[in-house]
Amino acid sequence: MPKKLKQLLAFVFLFTSLINFAQQGPKLKIKITGNVIEKVSKQPLEYATITFLYPNNPKPVAGGITNAKGEFDIDVNPGIYDIKIEFISFKLNEFKQKSLQASTNLGQIALEEDANQLNEVVIRSEKTTVEIKLDKKVYNVGNDLMVKGGTVSDVLDNIPSVSVDVEGNVSLRGNDNVKVLIDGKPSNAINIAEALRLIPADAIEKVEVITNPSARYDAEGGGGILNIILKKGKNLGLNGTFIASTGYPENYGLSGTLNYKSKNFNLFTNQGYNYRSSPGNMITNTEYLNSDNSIRNYVNENRENERFSKGYNGNFGIELYIDKTTSWTNTFNYRKSNGDDTDNVFQKYYDVNYVYDYTRTRINVEDSKSENVEFATNFIKNFKKDGHKLTIDGSFSANDDNTTALVTDTANNTADIKLDNTLNHQTQNRNLLQADYVLPLGNGSQFEAGYRGDFSKLVTDYKVENDGVINPNFTNTLEYKEKVNAIYTQYGLKVNKFSALFGLRWEDSNIDINQLATNDFNNKKYNNFFPSAFFTYEISDKSSTSISYSRRIQRPRGRMINPFSNLSSNINIFMGNPDLDPAFTDAIDLGYIKRWDKLTFNTSLYVNKTSDVFQFARRESGDFVNGTPIIISSPINLATEYRTGFEFTLNYSPYKWWKLNGNFNFFRNQTQGNYVYTDFNNVEITQNFDNTATSWFTRITSKVTLPYKIDWQTNATYNGPQSNAQGKSLGVFAANLAFSKDVMKDKGTLSFNISDVFNSRKRIMETNLPGILNSYSEMQWRERQFTLSFTYRFNKQKNEREKQPKRNMNEGEGDFQG
The missing domain is CATH 2.40.170.20 (TonB-dependent receptor, beta-barrel domain)
Known part of the structure; x- marks a missing residue:
């Protein structure tokens, strides 16, 4: 390649880079703050998720979660964003094509419970949440103190309506005809009582108590179904x-x-x-x-x-x-x-x-x-x-x-x-x-x-x-x-x-x-x-x-x-x-x-x-x-x-x-x-x-x-x-x-x-x-x-609340929500 042509290409590349830099300007971060509350009670929502996306692009570019006071403080590049504020069992609150060119306080953001989620009620606590529905109850084990260093049997014995007898046999409402699932699938363990004593309690994310299962679920278990959901990390x-x-x-x-x-x-x-x-x-x-x-x-x-x-x-x-x-x-x-x-x-x-x-x-x-x-x-x-x-x-x-x-x-x-x-x-x-x-x-x-x-x-x-x-x-x-x-x-x-x-x-x-x-x-x-x-x-x-x-x-x-x-x-x-x-x-x-x-x-x-x-x-x-x-x-x-x-x-x-x-x-x-x-x-x-x-x-x-x-x-x-x-x-x-x-x-x-x-x-x-x-x-x-x-x-906050995980077999996929 001739020397002059090389010099010309280098000059064009340098000039294009300078023009591009001048158009974009320096990448100085701005601070976006706000406060998320529950609409009815006005109580702050801890662990609500705030996500920033470019319009017409589904991939998030920035985000964070709220603290115990419902507050968030997130650094982003100046630009135009779609902003999503989410919390489990609440309706999505969204700002469409919000122009953010300087540090901005979005103010107080109220989230409303989603009535379409089959009459779900969520009781929030510092360590464990209970999602109560009319067809089942979901106990998010969190950091339940009783089960630290224990097993799945110890977890189940701390769940309302569930009892574990001295031999490890599980009953629901006093009925021992219970189907126990792990991640929506029946355990292939020959002795399920022994298997539940082997899995550590710390591996559990939540337990679903289904007292009267619908036709979607396996018909086994006259007393109901217990579905044990194991942890699967979801944080970036x-x-x-x-x-x-x-x-x-x-x-x-x-x-x-x-x-x-x-x-x-x-x-x-x-x-x-x-x-x-x-x-x-x-x-x-x-x-x-x-x-x-x-x-x-x-x-x-x-x-x-x-x-x-x-x-x-x-x-x-x-x-x-x-x-x-x-x-x-x-x-x-x-x-x-x-x-x-x-x-x-x-x-x-x-x-x-x-x-x-x-x-x-x-x-x-x-x-x-x-x-x-x-x-x-x-x-x-x-x-x-x-x-x-x-x-x-x-x-x-x-x-x-x-x-x-x-x-x-x-x-x-x-x-x-x-x-x-x-x-x-x-x-x-x-x-x-x-x-x-x-x-x-x-x-x-x-x-x-x-x-x-x-x-x-x-x-x-x-x-x-x-x-x-x-x-x-x-x-x-x-x-x-x-x-x-x-x-x-x-x-x-x-x-x-x-x-x-x-x-x-x-x-x-x-x-x-x-x-x-x-x-x-x-x-x-x-x-x-x-x-x-x-x-x-x-x-x-x-x-x-x-x-x-x-x-x-x-x-x-x-x-x-x-x-x-x-x-x-x-x-x-x-x-x-x-x-x-x-x-x-x-x-x-x-x-x-x-x-x-x-x-x-x-x-x-x-x-x-x-x-x-x-x-x-x-x-x-x-x-x-x-x-x-x-x-x-x-x-x-x-x-x-x-x-x-x-x-x-x-x-x-x-x-x-x-x-x-x-x-x-x-x-x-x-x-x-x-x-x-x-x-x-x-x-x-x-x-x-x-x-x-x-x-x-x-x-x-x-x-x-x-x-x-x-x-x-x-x-x-x-x-x-x-x-x-x-x-x-x-x-x-x-x-x-x-x-x-x-x-x-x-x-x-x-x-x-x-x-x-x-x-x-x-x-x-x-x-x-x-x-x-x-x-x-x-x-x-x-x-x-x-x-x-x-x-x-x-790299993980205590009791960090995350989006609901992908659902597996019989875990309730397709729950009718009207």
Whole structure:
């Protein structure tokens, strides 16, 4: 290239740059300030989002959030902007093509609650928010002090209407027929109670409590659905939270949430490791009876449990923003745990006059290993019309559980030592596919349709050796295959203050239950319709009412159908029933919400009718251990159960420094049905299970801000007594306590909590079987725990409120909003 031509090009480039610089001027930032409030109460809105965009360009160029006083202070370049002010459940407030050439105060900006969000009520607090809708409640866990260093089970046990018993089983409104979802998908864990104890509480963003699900949701779970939403970072740039904890009995944990978000993608991960010791205990005092109800002998059984577990839970994910209307998220989850459980069982035998005879000792040393791998993918396409979208989801997982146990049995009146060796190997594969389509029709109406395929296979290989010889009575391989295909459709409309949502779901079930050792093959095929209907009416801006109906199913699985179980006790044995049929529930729910300035009241009246309900029955096996009968406990199908009840939830903030949350639930169970079986003497026995029982439970949580900004939280729960056809459970009171203090300029938080302050969290039962036995038992799965934790945040404000996350399977996509 000639030298003069090079000089000419350089001059043209320099001249063009100078002209361009002169036109744009220097990039001096200007300061934009303002104050965001709630329109009705005039209260400041903390964590409202302010976003600056160039007109006709959807990508944000600047932004920020409001502080505790609702104020914002954001630096931008001079120019013309569209400014959006947003807050969850409030209508968008927007400034179109606002010319900003100098520092400007936008003044006071009022946001109005969005009445279209299906009568949603949001109670804001410093750490946790509660979104109450007439069809569900959403609890944003936030920094709940009670669960620091804890697990998902601890989180659920602090949610109103939800209870977690001493063995980790979850119930909703006193009904344990609950479907537990994680990110909208059923967990592929073989033992869901153990899986919930493995996931750290700090990985949870929120919990959805759906007491009466619509046709959009899986029909499983007659008592309702609990959907646990895990954290997925959404803030621009790199940010994260790390939590370390320690406790007594010996308890250590380390977890973290990290994400990096740009305009084109979002990388996120949750990682957690814990080591836990959970000592527990149990007593069972039994009077064994003759046929005339006279006492035969006594056995007092004491158990001491020493449990140790090490667990890792982690996920990695990436959300790709393909364009402004399409996103694709892929997540890889991995869980692994190792556990050691020593169960010391001491049985003291007494004769008819309660004179001590001898002691039998059974020591069960159990070693367990579990590994879970899952890949999940989520594709969302939003069309031009607001609310018009297509969602496609897939989940593919594998789970492997391996448990071995050595039971040593000795008695002080003999020199014999008996050894029982058990092996329980379980593998499960689960594939899930789902597609959901939502089409707004205008004039306040909306159409939905979708498909869901759930395909799983569980193989349980259980073997028992008695002194080296295989015991055929307790050895089998159970193969469980489940194929469920479902389609659904829904139509919703909103006319003035009235809303309605009609849905119909059809599920086709194909289930194989095969006992390979005995060549017993059983196939069950059935298909069912599951209708639902919801009606809501807005009485005023501060009160609403609703009535809803849905039909649900509960399919027996796992321990319920496996006839082979552990031998921790040789005289009290649980056996599953492979011939169980599914139970069907018709549910009606009447709801009402009323708000005042400092108080929100939400109540429900509900009626459930369940056919072929599951019931646990105890009977004599015909076998004896030194003259003591072996009692078998097994689930059966009974005719009908009627459950009626009411509950209410109160959220009250009398002062800025004091917040109260209370929940009360009362229910009545009426069971009708007979259990007919042939006993070991070939005699037909009829057990009448007709029974009417009432019970109630209540929970109250108080949070007080003390001097020096120390937070104090107290949680107290009482589960009332309840009777059944074979006995009753007694009332139990339990309480938790927690303190928290922010340090390091709010980048760190130090928390201390006590779980089960009075060491009273137990399951206490009385069982009465005429002509067989009377027994009293207390079971404490985990004794009182002390936990100290430290939280550190970087590039992330405390309790930072973000836009609602992308929704996954069954998380409520396409909620009809009129």
